[in-house]
Amino acid sequence: MPTIIKSMKYEIIRPVSCEWPIFQYILKTLQQESFRLKNRVVQYCYQQEFLPVAPTDKPFRTWLYQVISDEFGIVHAKNLTSTVTQAERVWHQSRQAVLAGRQSFPSFRNTNPILLHKASIRHGAFVDHGRHVELELSLLSRVGQQWVRSLPHWTEEQRAAMGTTYTVRIHAGRNLARHILEQWINGETPIRESSIVYQETKHKWFLNLTYAVESSQLPHDSRVLGVRMADPNRAVMVVSDRPDWSCVIEGSAVKQHHLAMESKRRRLQRQIRVCGSGRTGHGRKKRLEPLTELEDKVSRFRATVNHTYARRIVDTAVRLGCSSIRMDDLSLRSSGSAFLGAWTYFDLQMQVLRKAADKGIDVVKMDPRILERQCSQCGAGSKSSGPNYHCEHCDYQSTTEENALRNLIRLPMERLPRGEETR
Template sequence: MYPDIPGHILNAIETSTKKKWSQHAKDILNSRISLPTFKQGLPVHLHNKSYKVQNTDATYIIDAQLRSQNHKPTRYQFIIAANDKSTKTILDRIISGEYKQGEAQITIDRKGKWYFIIPYSFEVGYYDIEKTNIMGVDLGITKAAYWAFSGSHKRGWIVGSEIEEFRRRVRKRRIDIQNQGKYCGNGRSGHGTSRRLLPVDVLSEKEANFRDTCNQRYARHIVDEALQMKCGIIQMEDLTDISNLSKFLKNWSYYDLQTKVTNKAAEYGIEVRKIDPQYTSQRCSDCGHIDKASRSGQATFVCTNCGYGNLHHCFSCSAKQKEAGVCLKCGEPTKHLIINADYNAARNIATEGIAEIIVSTIKDVGIQPVSKKPANRNRKKTKRFAQNKLFGLLV
């Protein structure tokens, strides 16, 4: 059908097709998923040796071979939009050879925008971290992210008000634009619904850019906190079925934030694990007791067994007691501490083997675990290199 396509593109398409079949063959033969189909309009795969990233007068250009030697020209150049500092840094490192470029793809989205997707990898550096130190990150509503550390009382959080305020303003503006479409001027009328709602598409793009920028900042801050505490592991919740649990997290794309944390942590050799979040908000991180009643409110946690969350703490000997005043153990003054529910959950998430511990606990007390969809076990693990992708908009 396409005799002018070079051999490396055809080989890449064939390899990609075989790879997709091998990944899903078992599910296909057991009638769990449908047979994959391939048609026109699929991404064009380019071997890593068949394209170059160049920088000319602060303009980034992709030079790629798209046609065989029998047709002239064989190579084409595209200007790639690098509008933010992060993208420019990645492109500069690919050009310098610090990052190794992988098999690229040229694709087009539903709005007709072309993208050049560059996978890249880099050798993981060695930093002063300890594999026994774990950082637990809990994603929530009032706090977009709340973290705690194993073996330490230090904590931190990112408030979710920034996200909610921006989304509120965008949502209000979108409603106003849709209402104005009924009596808009000639510039937006006469071309059907798509023309009238064009400003809505612009708003959606702004929201996507804001989300990307926020998640980049949040991910960098979370990893910096982990490095400060010399954590070799970051544990986060596996929120695959979060759509039924939290509208906030569903709308904000928790997956994008977790992906950015994973990519950033890989640069420092920090392992990111996703653990089952079941009962982490109901379990007392101090005594291990699990009781739904301990979560009395969205922001408070008071253990119904040991009282953790509403105790008086002595910072001299680390004792905890229900009585106010002085410590019954050493006689030093105590301080009454109210434990935030997200902090308690983050402490649980920061516990080694927490999923197995919770399963054992609910089995002993006879609690029935909540049924979940089977997890996707076709995820790849990289050992030597950190894998990332750069989505560059072609202009």
């Protein structure tokens, strides 16, 4: 069964093994270290492209881990590995665009989450009449422990409480939040790499617990073809179990033709008002003749183009053995160009629906707002808008379009709004 990664946020109520000022100091430092660390990783990766920084007798990654753990020795080793891996991933996601000059260098802010390897979080039990849960978090390395102890501003008693791991209490929450904790404690839901984030507006620290759920509604053997037409000039197709595969249907001809037709139509409309007696027959019908002809032409062209699009989409689904096609439901899209909305998409969707039905393939319409705003890596929601997507929880950076595409094939069926499934 495929697993889907989701995350849930829990407020850290208080540390148990030490006082707040110490814990806060450690978290702030780790946050700072994590942000510098990730920028450093991206910097080395970038340098390696042009002027290799690693010695030739050593694999780059081995070298990278070594220099990074030398520089950021206070971070717990497992968390350090997770952080380096995440920064590397961010780099690789934007590498091509950066090298081609289409995108700026990925950078991280100092409000960065502190990544915790899944082995760095151990659960205790429900405490305080079930309102809180006690957790043990591995945060510092031995070097880190010595470093924090060596700082002059602590008392002897405070120094003694400083370890590599810290016990905290988190707010168990209600409903789903609570259910996830129960499942984790019972050993039913495994957790994944998670993070600690500071919410500036609330002046509070939160644990973003990432967990995996199995989706029963998306059987493993059923492939899904996702189609996005966010840009009126292109349709992009992606497949659920082949992350590297994508296919673009260029539709620039569609737009160009449409624009040409539009200007011709306006020209004709102007002419009708002023045309001489040559074209004025017995009335309105004769006057409008050229316009009607043009409109027929436009609709014939549209039908042909959409037919070609739809056939390519459905043929691809058949060729790849997909059992369903997912497209975004344009009626739910908050913003969209008139051209796309009025002209192409609905008709295209209808044609895909008809052709897919002939081949026994389901067509599912997805809510574009969910596709665009949910993080495709950790499942966290985001208010992020505009062409670039940045997840505040896992630091995933991408374009909004790319994120939506990933979501299109990743999201389980249960995320779909009711009654949106179409056959």
